[in-house]
Amino acid sequence: GAGVSQSPSNKVTEKGKDVELRCDPISGHTALYWYRQSLGQGLEFLIYFQGNSAPDKSGLPSDRFSAERTGGSVSTLTIQRTQQEDSAVYLCASSLILQVDTGELFFGEGSRLTVL
Amino acid sequence: TQLLEQSPQFLSIQEGENLTVYCNSSSVFSSLQWYRQEPGEGPVLLVTVVTGGEVKKLKRLTFQFGDARKDSSLHITAAQPGDTGLYLCAPKSGTYKYIFGTGTRLKVLA
Numbered sequence: 001g002a003g004v005s006q007s008p009s010n011k012v013t014e015k016g017k018d019v020e021l022r023c024d025p026i027s028g029h030t031a032l033y034w035y036r037q038s039l040g041q042g043l044e045f046l047i048y049f050q051g052n053s054a055p056d057k058s059g060l061p062s063d064r065f066s067a068e069r070t071g072g073s074v075s076t077l078t079i080q081r082t083q084q085e086d087s088a089v090y091l092c093a094s095s096l097i098l099q100v101d102t103g104e105l106f107f108g109e110g111s112r113l114t115v116l
Numbered sequence: 117t118q119l120l121e122q123s124p125q126f127l128s129i130q131e132g133e134n135l136t137v138y139c140n141s142s143s144v145f146s147s148l149q150w151y152r153q154e155p156g157e158g159p160v161l162l163v164t165v166v167t168g169g170e171v172k173k174l175k176r177l178t179f180q181f182g183d184a185r186k187d188s189s190l191h192i193t194a195a196q197p198g199d200t201g202l203y204l205c206a207p208k209s210g211t212y213k214y215i216f217g218t219g220t221r222l223k224v225l226a
Contacts, residue, residue: 004158031212033214035216040221041218042122042204042216042217042218042219043159043204043206043216044216045213045214045215045216048212048213050212056212056213091158091159093158104149104161104164105149105151105159105161105206105214107157107158107159107160108158109156109157109158110157110158
């Protein structure tokens with residue numbers, strides 16, 4: 001596709017349920033990032049993928065959060081046993097240039113998660 | 117944990133006014149990016165600055181990277197309603213991680 005695609009765009013779930021959020025990066029982009037943006041806040045780094053591996057998972061808030069990437073393309077962020085504090089917009093970004101300082105992050109429109 | 121502060125948090129101005137927003141940290145960064153985010157959308161890159169003291173202009177927007185590469189500013193001349201949005205600075209930490217500030221929420225009134 002032309003840009004980063006995320007689904008679902010909106011998800012309302014009940015506390016305790018599991019959710020999966022999907023990201024389709026721009027074709028050929030080897031780097032993929034997940035960020036979380038709470039209401040009125042900036043972006044909180046969650047995880048970074050280089051290809052299918054995740055050298056940096058340091059931003060995942062708890063062991064309820066996990067992510068995987070397959071085929072160097074699609075990524076899924078899974079939140080188990082959701083809590084109300086998980087409510088936020090989850091943004092995915094991809095990038096072609098990794099090591100060069102001028103690499104640009106291309107963001108999707110995000111998945112808005114509401115936990116009741 | 118690197119502390120990144122953006123100021124002001126909120127700014128509401130009239131069309132035609134000038135403004136400056138700031139991004140400050142105690143850490144030194146190899147590069148820094150500015151993004152703008154509109155409601156319901158992801159952030160979009162405005163500019164990347166790499167060299168200490170660097171100044172880049174993008175139409176009515178002027179970006180500066182501090183000499184010590186710890187801070188940056190964004191100046192907008194003659195603001196337009198279309199400039200309304202959340203302005204985020206994002207310095208690069210290490211080889212791949214971008215740290216985002218909490219942003220400056222700008223509203224330009226017609």
